[in-house]
Amino acid sequence: MQPMSHRFTLELQKLERDSHDACSLCGRHFNDGETSHSGYDAESRPLYVGNCCASRIQETAARYRWTKHPYEVPSDNSSLWRYMDLAKFVSLLRDRSINFARADVLGDSWEGAKGAQINKTIWDAHYLSFLQEMIRNPPEGYQCEKSDEEVAAEANRLLEQLAVSGSLDLRRTYVSCWHENEIESEALWRLYCPPPTAGIAIRTTFADLKRAFDNDVSIQMGRVKYVDFRTQFAGVNDAIFRKRKSLQHEQEVRAVIRQYPGDESTRLTRQVELPALVKEVIVSPFSPPWLESIVSDLLKRYEAPIPIRTSELLSQPFF
Ligand SMILES: [Zn+2]
Secondary structure: OOOOOOOOOOOHHHHHHHOOEEEEOOOOOOOOOOOOEEEEEEOOEEEEEEEEHHHHHHEEEEEEOOOOOOOOOOOOEEEEEEEHHHHHHHHHHOEEEEEEEHHHHHOOOOOOOOOOOOHHHHHHHHHHHHHHHHOOOOOOOOOOOOOOOHHHHHHHHHHHHHHHHHHHHOOOEEEEEEEEEEOOOOOHHHHOOOOOOEEEEEEEHHHHHHHHOOOOOOEEEEEEEEEEOOOOOOOOOOHEEEEHHHHHHHHHHEEEEEEEOOOOOOOEEEEEOHHEEEOOEEOOOOOOOOOOHHHHHHHHHHHOOOOOEEHHHHHHOOO
């Protein structure tokens, strides 16, 4: 088998991200546990393929044991929204950057949770037996020379470490939250800019958001899955993409940056090309009548030629 070169161009990293679920040549979907190959063909074009098309690879950058993402990815033309008050909008125009808040200050005390406290004994028992198995069965060529007591003590230590690293991870994880919807949401207007707040929403698409962050393929982007923590757990690696079912009206898509080692700042910013990112600015149906002309002036002043319109919620019914 060819050695791995570990050479990753930006194009190859983007291809890995964008065609994660299927062979980039024949389109076949991968199954859990099969091998995927990253590399380049004879003309140095990037390839991300399964065994089906691995013969086309001239240089192998890496091989993976394929597993699916812990999140679903919206289609490229899905609409993503952010609802905000005027102050936040002005700061967006001035700074031309998207904020990522540290996960522990996002405002949800369940952020990053693996499960409900009342189910912790079930979780602990599962991982303790998993860890004990792992210690008793080291890779081929090694032998476990520990007594049962030593295995149990080691497993307990690893479980405690897992809990500590879970809360440390929150302080190294930064999130930008978006609302996925093809139409405006009256609920979100009320939530983020309740009347009579002067509020606006910006709309983009999943493809444009990816493009806005394009130079940074380490940013993970996907849908939050809402789980019933009374009966479900989040996985060890999935927790940042899991929230309580009581929040499912948020229909959240999030972009996630993991920063190692974590510094102490509670937010990160990423510069963006605003007119390329924002398809339109929508003025809140609950805002005072003068807001639209103010928003229009602001867009001119900050040289952001973005279409502006009033809320669809202001349209009139007939009977
Ligand atoms: Zn293939």
